[in-house]
Amino acid sequence: MPTTLEPKLITGTANIPLAKAIARRMSIHRNLGLVNARVERFNDQEIFVEVYDNVRGEDMFIIQSTSRPANDNLMELLIMADALRRSSAKRITAVIPYFGYARQDRRAKARTPISAKLVANMLVEAGVERVLTMDLHAAQIQGFFDIPVDNLYASPIFALDILHQFKDTGLNDVMVVSPDVGGVARARELAKRINAPLAIVDKRREKPGEIAEMTVIGDVSGKKCIIVDDICDTAGTLCKAAEVLMEHGATEVHSYITHGVLSGPAVERISNSVMKSLVITDSIEPTDAVKNTPNIRIVPTAPLFAQAILNIWNGTSVSSLFETETLEPAYEGLYDL
Incomplete structure (x- = not known):
């Protein structure tokens, strides 16, 4: 199996401008772009994903918010994870800037679901091995997963x-x-x-x-x-x-x-x-x-997510990004303090 030389980014259709901005930010130091793939909807609105590039043995990061339309974007994420897993990706990290269904984190009354837990189960079953998100509505959602969850802060x-x-x-x-x-x-x-x-x-x-x-x-x-x-x-x-x-x-x-x-x-x-x-x-x-x-x-959040992805790929601290001083270099030029 080949050695992973660079993190590989792939995106769904939920927030393509953010995905491109993250890839652009990471390409400052590395020659990175988004993995070539297509997301298609059939006439009955079934979602189909095809990955054109070879991802065998690669460290994959799927960038996909589960925002409106939440169900379509969630299914895209699940299907992309399944496609990558079946293509022998080494590790799959779901980068979910906005985690949908997070407000359904507990049973407020009788005979209601805990949908955030259900989403966590589906992501793990689809092959996701790590989650990177930002400002979860409820911190306890991290405990819904039996895989590592990095919750960044805005x-x-x-x-x-x-x-x-x-x-x-x-x-x-x-x-x-x-x-x-x-x-x-x-x-x-x-x-x-x-x-x-x-x-x-x-x-x-x-x-x-x-x-x-x-x-x-x-x-x-x-x-x-x-x-x-x-x-x-x-x-x-x-x-x-x-x-x-x-x-x-x-x-x-x-x-x-x-x-x-x-x-x-x-x-x-x-x-x-x-x-x-x-x-x-x-x-x-x-x-x-x-x-x-x-x-x-x-x-913009691209500098924050780009650095977090690099830290995860390198095996270095993500919590260091919780400090304003640490982020200042990443946002240099945008904020002249």
């Missing part, structure tokens, strides 16, 4: 962006805000990185999708508030939280969200909201509407 990227955006006005009046009690740990992590205080918006729901009441815990008067969360779907909670913060005396409200699902009326809500800016990553390929919304800005 907070180092966000910290770099905040330091760049607020370098002229300073961080003295910046406050990090968690939009709910469950996201306090995530918000506290970012607050520590930029040395800012923390506030919480406590929300109560009468039923799913409807917010009955919001209470601000902490003094936000005269502050530039930065709301931090992992997922923005319909943006109802986010826009309402921004309004409540402004009502409590905040001077500006910005939001930093890892995964911009932005379904339904989300883009319209954000464009009409009191938020000065919404910053998302490209873990989910943005639509034209998202790209053209003036107060939505997209930060």
